[in-house]
Amino acid sequence: MDGEALLCTTVPSELKKALDVEPPSSSKAAAFTEAFLKNSIKTPARLDLDTLLAHKAVILGYTRPKKDTTKRKSKKAKGLGARQKRVMKIFQIKAEHQRYELFLPLHQLWRHYILDLCGGLKPSGSPQLVQQKLLKADLHGAILTVVRSRCPSYVGTTGILVQEFKHVFRLITKEDKLKVIPKRNSVFSVEINGFVSHIYGSKFQQRASERSAKKFKIRGTMDL
Known part of the structure; x- marks a missing residue:
């Protein structure tokens, strides 16, 4: 007799009485x-x-919850407006800081920066290519000279450029004076290692950050 048949057989009555086992009804x-x-x-x-x-619900599979399709508005940090900057005097240079010698290290840094940008200003280089790079370069720290202007009092003014705005240059002269020169109707010269480049302010009225992406056209002369 195999094992399965043995399990399915009924227990003899004599064995039930001996073991005191009674199967439940x-x-x-x-x-x-x-x-x-x-x-x-x-x-x-x-x-x-x-x-x-009978009414018990049976979950047969996992259902992913629906994603919230509504876009959350991200809070971006708002910068200061032009009016707020003027009220806070962020761009104002204090009188005790308007000293020519304080900005000489900035001029030296600018010289190293422009020499590296223009490949050392080698004599064999193309003047047009160097001028194009100068027009797009950051001029903070450069020594600028007003060579032409509709206002005669500006002509001859020389100083280190400490601030450049869209319409004006701010220069610190050797006399420790802060000069505000409008770009419009003025021509400036910048010299480095004997290379002199002229900047026509009427065509240069952009912020320093915007000028790097602007395409300038080289022209022989421009009217003020």
């Missing part, structure tokens, strides 16, 4: 199961066990 098994489920599930009083089991 089907009614007792059903009552025990119902009591166990009631204690485990803890059904509400208004529902019976059969109704609860």
Whole structure:
């Protein structure tokens, strides 16, 4: 007799009496199961066990929650406006700082920067190429001289460029004076290692950050 047939055979009555084993009846098994489920599930009083089991929802698979399609407005840090900067006097140079010698290190740094930008300003280099690079370069620290202007009092003014705005240059002269020179109707010269380049202010009215992306056309002369 194989194992499966042995398990399915009934227990002899003599063995039941000897072991004091009595198989439970089907009614007792059903009552025990119902009591166990009631204690485990803890059904509400208004529902019976059969109704609860019949209407119980079964989750067959995982459902991802729907994403919120509404775009969240990112808070960007707002910079100071032009009016706020004027009120706070951010660009104002104090009188005790308007000294020519204080800006000489800035001029030396600018010389190293422009020599590296223009490849050392070698005599064999193209003057047009050097001039194009100078026009797009940062001029803070350069020594500028007004060579022509509709206002005669500006002609001859020389100083280190300490601030450049869209329409004006601010220069510190050797006399420790801050000069504000309008770009319009003025021609400036900048010299480095014997190379002199002229800047026509009427065609140069951009901020330093905007000038690097502008395309300049080389012309022989320009009217003020």
